[in-house]
Amino acid sequence: MFIISLTVSVQSSPSSQLPPVSVNHNNFDNDINLSGDAHAVKDRVSLTRPSQFSSGLLLRNTSITFSSASANASANTTGTSLSVEFSFSISPAATSEDGGSGFVLILFPGDFENVFSANYSFGISKEYSKNYVAVEFDTSQDDEFNDPNANHVGIDVGSLISVAIANVSDSDIVLNNGEKLKAWVDYVASSKNLEVRLCKSSENRPNDPIVSHKIDLAKLWGNEPVFVGLSASNDADSVQVVSVYTWKVVSSGDVAEREGARNVPAEEEKGSFGTLSVLAEVIFGTVCVALVAFVVLFLWAIFFQKHEEEQSFALGKRENLEYERIDVAVDKQSTEEIERLNS
Numbered sequence: 001m002f003i004i005s006l007t008v009s010v011q012s013s014p015s016s017q018l019p020p021v022s023v024n025h026n027n028f029d030n031d032i033n034l035s036g037d038a039h040a041v042k043d044r045v046s047l048t049r050p051s052q053f054s055s056g057l058l059l060r061n062t063s064i065t066f067s068s069a070s071a072n073a074s075a076n077t078t079g080t081s082l083s084v085e086f087s088f089s090i091s092p093a094a095t096s097e098d099g100g101s102g103f104v105l106i107l108f109p110g111d112f113e114n115v116f117s118a119n120y121s122f123g124i125s126k127e128y129s130k131n132y133v134a135v136e137f138d139t140s141q142d143d144e145f146n147d148p149n150a151n152h153v154g155i156d157v158g159s160l161i162s163v164a165i166a167n168v169s170d171s172d173i174v175l176n177n178g179e180k181l182k183a184w185v186d187y188v189a190s191s192k193n194l195e196v197r198l199c200k201s202s203e204n205r206p207n208d209p210i211v212s213h214k215i216d217l218a219k220l221w222g223n224e225p226v227f228v229g230l231s232a233s234n235d236a237d238s239v240q241v242v243s244v245y246t247w248k249v250v251s252s253g254d255v256a257e258r259e260g261a262r263n264v265p266a267e268e269e270k271g272s273f274g275t276l277s278v279l280a281e282v283i284f285g286t287v288c289v290a291l292v293a294f295v296v297l298f299l300w301a302i303f304f305q306k307h308e309e310e311q312s313f314a315l316g317k318r319e320n321l322e323y324e325r326i327d328v329a330v331d332k333q334s335t336e337e338i339e340r341l342n343s
Helices: 070-075 217-221 253-263 266-342
Strands: 003-006 021-024 032-036 039-041 044-046 055-060 082-090 102-109 133-138 152-157 164-167 181-188 193-200 211-214 226-233 242-251
Touching: 055 242, 082 102, 082 226, 133 193, 152 193, 152 211, 164 211, 226 242
Parallel strands: none
Antiparallel strands: 003 021, 032 055, 039 044, 044 242, 055 226, 082 181, 082 242, 102 133, 102 226, 133 152, 152 164, 181 193, 193 211
């Protein structure tokens, strides 16, 4: 089993810094940092501790630059797309008042230190002026942010007032009952669509997103480097623990287009399979011709060798017959000469 070390940077006093930690290489990308109270526990990363005002951040070190399709037209690309897959659980509330806030997947340009703060919901400072995009897995109902209930998923753009929202209770899911859940957050550059999928750990990836929003991330951020991470925080009334079990991020035009290809129309999908079928038939035909040619050459080689051996044997036999005829003729002539002399 491979183990990777993760550097932990803490946004509090130097005396509270934690030593490096390790998580399972197979379940986590190897370019992440843990900040605040985030720490590794066996097979998972806990973003928060079971205490008030606990906050933590899992951050991908490698930034992403979202390019538009038009900017890359000469390179035959469709822009930068993104696919984030992770699994998580949120501890159940001890009391009805202890709901906790849940957590967010956040994309933001620039230094994350200006975003992450233990004193605000999800660790996002209200003073952060740059545009960010977040997917909130919210377990509290805040009238300030127009939350519909304490069990929803929303897409936020520069504000915790969601531009798109879904009640996950309709999908028979409870975010904070301690059950392990799986989530996919995909941005497809060709359609400029941000999609969120959610299901229980025992289920397959849903075909349809639970919530989506049309947005041009290349236009929003231009050439700025963008970072992605998971952020959570507890307030004075919460001791909620957010645990992350897997974390995978892929960003590129080609890879993300494959993510988008899962939802192509049936006609386009049929055309793609048709092209692949033709290619497979050509390859199969080429292999068959090569195989037949090999068999013919092999049989010809055997036949040619046998023919040469037969010719060699026949030639040797003919020479032996000539030798015998000569010997016989010489012997007969010698006998006649002896009889003539004796007479």
